[in-house]
Amino acid sequence: MAAPESGDGNNGAARMVTLISSDNTRFEVEAAAASLSQTLQLTILDGGGGGGDGIPLPNVDSATLSKVLEYCIKHAPAAANGGAPNATAVDRAELERFDNEFVNIDQSVLYSLIMAAHNLEIEGLQSLVAKKVADMIKGKSPMEIRRTLGFPDPTPEEQAEMNAHMLEYGWAYE
Amino acid sequence: MAAFVDRLSSLPDEILHHVLSHTQAKEAAASSVLSRRWRTLWLQAGVLNLDTRRFGTADDSYDAFVRGANAALAPFRGAGGPVLRRVTIFMGRSCRRNRYSYNNDSDDDDDRDDLVNAILADPATARLEELHVDYEDNMMFSNAGSTVRLAFLRCAATLRTLELSNCGVKACGGGLGFPRLSSLVLRNCVLPEGYLQDVVDAAPALSSLRLQDVRHEPVPTETEKEERKKRYCWERKCYLLRFGLRCPTLTELVLVACGTVRKKEAALSYSGIELDVPNLQSFSYRGRSVRLALTLPMPNLARVDIDDSGRSGYGRDRYRCSYSYGDDEDRGPKKLVPLSSMIESFRCWRYAQETIRI
Numbered sequence: 040m041a042a043p044e045s046g047d048g049n050n051g052a053a054r055m056v057t058l059i060s061s062d063n064t065r066f067e068v069e070a071a072a073a074s075l076s077q078t079l080q081l082t083i084l085d086g087g088g089g090g091g092d093g094i095p096l097p098n099v100d101s102a103t104l105s106k107v108l109e110y111c112i113k114h115a116p117a118a119a120n121g122g123a124p125n126a127t128a129v130d131r132a133e134l135e136r137f138d139n140e141f142v143n144i145d146q147s148v149l150y151s152l153i154m155a156a157h158n159l160e161i162e163g164l165q166s167l168v169a170k171k172v173a174d175m176i177k178g179k180s181p182m183e184i185r186r187t188l189g190f191p192d193p194t195p196e197e198q199a200e201m202n203a204h205m206l207e208y209g210w211a212y213e
Numbered sequence: 214m215a216a217f218v219d220r221l222s223s224l225p226d227e228i229l230h231h232v233l234s235h236t237q238a239k240e241a242a243a244s245s246v247l248s249r250r251w252r253t254l255w256l257q258a259g260v261l262n263l264d265t266r267r268f269g270t271a272d273d274s275y276d277a278f279v280r281g282a283n284a285a286l287a288p289f290r291g292a293g294g295p296v297l298r299r300v301t302i303f304m305g306r307s308c309r310r311n312r313y314s315y316n317n318d319s320d321d322d323d324d325r326d327d328l329v330n331a332i333l334a335d336p337a338t339a340r341l342e343e344l345h346v347d348y349e350d351n352m353m354f355s356n357a358g359s360t361v362r363l364a365f366l367r368c369a370a371t372l373r374t375l376e377l378s379n380c381g382v383k384a385c386g387g388g389l390g391f392p393r394l395s396s397l398v399l400r401n402c403v404l405p406e407g408y409l410q411d412v413v414d415a416a417p418a419l420s421s422l423r424l425q426d427v428r429h430e431p432v433p434t435e436t437e438k439e440e441r442k443k444r445y446c447w448e449r450k451c452y453l454l455r456f457g458l459r460c461p462t463l464t465e466l467v468l469v470a471c472g473t474v475r476k477k478e479a480a481l482s483y484s485g486i487e488l489d490v491p492n493l494q495s496f497s498y499r500g501r502s503v504r505l506a507l508t509l510p511m512p513n514l515a516r517v518d519i520d521d522s523g524r525s526g527y528g529r530d531r532y533r534c535s536y537s538y539g540d541d542e543d544r545g546p547k548k549l550v551p552l553s554s555m556i557e558s559f560r561c562w563r564y565a566q567e568t569i570r571i
Contacts, residue, residue: 146221150220150221150223150224153224153228153231153232154224154228157225157227157228157231165231166231166235169228169231169232169234169235170235172221172232172235173232173233173235173236173240176236176240176244177236177237177240178240181243181246181247184243184244184247185247188220188221188222188247189220189221189222190222190247190248197248201246204245204246204252205246208242208243208245208246208284210239210242210280210281210284210285211238211239211240211242211243211281211284212239212243213239213268213269213277213281
């Protein structure tokens with residue numbers, strides 16, 4: 040269906056695509072950035088998303104999508120470099136700094152983000168957020184983890200079950 | 214259209230598996246207490262990250278780690294139980310100290326009770342697809358009990374990714390066979406000369422090979438063995454960049470200052486890299502200028518990155534000195550040559566013209 044318009048169809052570097060969030064906001068980004076998403080890559084390679092068409096993403100709201108695209112735009116040059124074994128230390132440090140700051144966000148945004156990264160199959164972003172969430176569990180007691188992750192307080196019954204379980208898994212709480 | 218997710222627990226299992234794959238074994242196991250759903254999540258994730266630094270204090274970390282690793286592996290041992298697909302092992306310095314410092318003289322038996330090899334002999338690891346082993350800070354003691362025995366890997370038949378850092382790889386009796394291995398990464402590792410070729414030959418699906426500061430040690434004679442016990446630190450200063458590899462399936466090759474351990478006198482006549490990798494698509498070399506010999510044609514080679522400024526560039530500073538030997542005067546200024554055309558790039562490269570046949 041998506042007939043590429045003359046001029047901006049297969050024009051390599053500067054080609055733009057439009058993504059449409061669940062709440063109908065349109066985002067125009069470089070194809071190279073959007074292609075970090077395995078899901079979108081094929082569509083884009085087929086020439087989709089250009090011009091007035093746009094690619095609808097019914098599972099991603101605009102707030103999340105703008106965050107996702109922020110990541111993609113930052114990481115697109117390095118990705119285009121094929122994993123860049125010879126990337127300079129400065130470049131790597133800068134990306135790392137960006138990543139650290141990028142996930143320094145509200146938990147609910149984090150969860151929407153990991154969901155979106157999963158749906159769009161953006162490997163780097165998936166790992167980045169998963170690591171962040173894993174860090175939230177690090178070094179905490181089960182009760183603290185429950186609170187951190189937003190579990191309701193356990194019923195006495197659940198508490199008893201937890202205690203028994205903790206005995207069984209004693210090594211994990213040493 | 215659940216666009217807004219306010220709680221971790223409302224995420225699908227698949228994502229939670231991914232999250233748990235980034236936690237240490239202890240935390241993953243501890244998460245099983247959270248609720249009934251979480252009880253099996255870490256088992257289904259099939260990933261164990263075992264880091265000795267996370268077990269006990271420096272003094273009792275060895276025993277605590279043995280207990281912990283054993284308990285973490287236990288649920289994966291049953292035939293019909295959950296499958297362990299990925300293991301990462303980090304062996305901290307403190308965890309080895311007491312065990313091995315007295316054993317340096319028994320060159321062949323000292324790693325018999327090495328923890329890593331014990332874990333890799335555990336039935337729980339028989340179906341691993343991915344294995345990462347990192348001995349902290351160990352490369353100066355290649356014969357002191359930090360060796361991985363590839364021939365004894367339980368998971369050889371299923372392994373796809375193997376990554377070893379800071380350890381020795383020991384050739385020992387028994388055949389090698391890695392039918393599914395597609396990616397091999399060795400960092401700061403010491404191998405017997407010729408063994409890498411044996412490993413590569415045993416991996417018919419290998420497509421990506423990354424070697425960083427890998428040394429190939431000549432198999433020592435008996436007298437050399439004796440001598441080395443007294444002063445092998447001296448011998449290790451003489452590194453030479455000689456490296457040969459043949460691998461028809463390889464599409465990606467990254468070499469960072471790979472060398473062979475040799476006596477200094479033999480240095481000049483012995484340096485060079487010989488590659489017979491006809492299907493290579495991407496080649497990256499970082500290290501000292503050396504002679505490069507390629508078997509042509511390599512019709513698929515699309516990307517070449519060469520930095521022959523003579524430094525490994527990454528890796529730890531203190532190892533860099535290992536690569537400077539007598540004839541430093543021909544070390545040119547930093548030259549980074551990323552070219553899309555292989556022939557052009559190799560013509561630019563100082564030493565290449567001598568040996569490459571175009």
